[in-house]
Amino acid sequence: MRRVPPVGPKAPAHVHTSACSPWHPFPRLERAGYVRRTADPADRRKVVVEAVPDALAGVESAVGPARKRIGEVLAGYTPDQQDLLFDYFSRAAPAFREATEEIRASTQERKGGR
Template structure:
């Protein structure tokens, strides 16, 4: 069961906020047009990386099982 925790968001922000700030600084160095390309890349690459990671995990499990 998943239950909402009212104050959890503040805790998450305290943990990831500094990293988000640094990433925002890096991305802020690019022009709006370049940022569009970066965000498009991230949107397209993330699913590809997830799929590739699953393929690697599957191959590892198969090797460990002696297939």
């Protein structure tokens, strides 16, 4: 079972919500059966969110065709080219998230901080 870092003040920022937002994803994921909350064995005040192992079978059936097609695309590249692609995407994704945050912040500033 894969363990996700404890839910805490930084988790909502990572998923772009506030801790009290009705759109906070953890309760919805828990109700859907994808994750469960357990007490952190090292610190009972913390909560650890764990993926429910068999819950992703339904997700795989939904996204399986897309994964297959992407696999076919990647198979057309050499291992070195694949390494380059994976390196690019591992760097581009965080850069895109940072740029999104900058855009969000500047939009809020233009709206007067609302």
